[in-house]
Amino acid sequence: MRIREFQKQFEQIAPQAIAWKGDNIGLLLGRESDTIKNILVALDLTMDVAEEAAKKKANCIITHHPLLFHPLKNITADSRVGELILFLTENRINLYAAHTNLDSVKWGVNFSLAQSLGLTNVEILSPLNGSxxxxxxxxxxxxxxxxxxxxxxxxxxxxxxxxxxxxxxxxxxxxxxxxxxxxxxxxxxxxxxxxxxxxxxxxxxxxxxxxxxxxxxxxxxxxxxxxxxxxxxRNTEYGLGAIGDIPKKIPQNKFFELVKKTLGVRALKYSGTSNMIGRVAVCGGSGSECIADAVSRKADVMVTADLKYHTFQDFEKKILLVDAGHYETEHVVLPVLAAKIQEMFKRNNHSGKVYITKHSTNPVHIF
Ligand SMILES: [Zn+2]
Structure with missing residues (x-):
């Protein structure tokens, strides 16, 4: 299976057109004509991930966050991005990004997050406009x-x-x-x-x-x-965030324990309060712009990340708002993404393997 075929089939299940305008997705580095051996999936590209791909003979890395976002003036080993590009080029590894298109599909980041928390009746939280x-x-x-x-x-x-x-x-x-x-x-x-x-x-x-x-x-x-x-x-098939129900309502503290255990978080930041939690909204990564939809759809809690002090303040009386970390709310998509690609390999009689990186690419640590 060549990169070209992979792109075509992958973009049928995660269309480029649903990504945010200005996002940088698709094949960022490589050749469409290359035959795929194995694939490695990760949230971010780091040197650990790139070396792991080379070791596992994965000549295609799929990341959620695009390595290239801003125009480059040079590609040298003096910058993080430059060094990574040089490594990938020297080892002939293709780099493909599935970012906000992966956030906006029903099998992507947000549905994986909702499912990992055990939510049922899951729907898109903020359906796509104008599509x-x-x-x-x-x-x-x-x-x-x-x-x-x-x-x-x-x-x-x-x-x-x-x-x-x-x-x-x-x-x-x-x-x-x-x-x-x-x-x-x-x-x-x-x-x-x-x-x-x-x-x-x-x-x-x-x-x-x-x-x-x-x-x-x-x-x-x-x-x-x-x-x-x-x-x-609005197109309810695509969009950001997810909303669903916990089959049996649980108290706030029990919900916090569930989030920490499921996502591997040591500490949660939150504002507001909710006695019993049944309806849960989630948005993996930076989900501030979905909070208003979570309030209007009567969610008891919204779990997301990258929340600012004043956002916590603005919604304090409206909803229980939980910041569980950017990496922590997104990494749950990796096994789902790997399984989707493995299915695709099977359909195409491709014998390659799909690996999930063994490295945490989270740059944020909690002491
Ligand atoms: Zn993200």
């Missing part, structure tokens, strides 16, 4: 199945637990072919009235152009009439 489009196309009656199927095949009409979703309304389409037109129905120069179906299908923005191409290809008309309508609906 849905409605395609409306007018199809002659006896071609509607062919066109709809082509659009479904290209990925349109999927909604939560359903696929092949569409709406079909009957109506009359009119047209008159001019001069060199070659109408599929009727005659040139004659006003025609045709029984048509108004076919409406929902699509995620990043699939729009391939769905339109498939639709136009399957449509019998010389000129296809269609609308592309951006929707304001």
């Amino acid at each position: 849905l489009t409605q395609i409306v196309v007018f199809v002659p009656h006896d071609h509607v199945e062919v066109v709809a199927n082509a659009m479904h095949e290209a990925g349109a009409g999927m909604f939560t637990k359903y696929d092949q979703c569409s709406f079909r309304g009957e109506g009359i389409g009119t047209f008159r072919g001019l001069n060199d037109a070659k109408p599929f129905l009727g005659k040139v120069g004659k006003h025609e009235r045709v029984q048509e179906v108004r076919l409406e299908i929902l699509v995620e923005n990043w699939k729009t152009s391939s769905v339109i191409s498939a639709m136009v290809k399957a449509h019998p008309y010389e000129e296809v009439a269609y609308d592309i309508l951006p929707l304001l609906n």
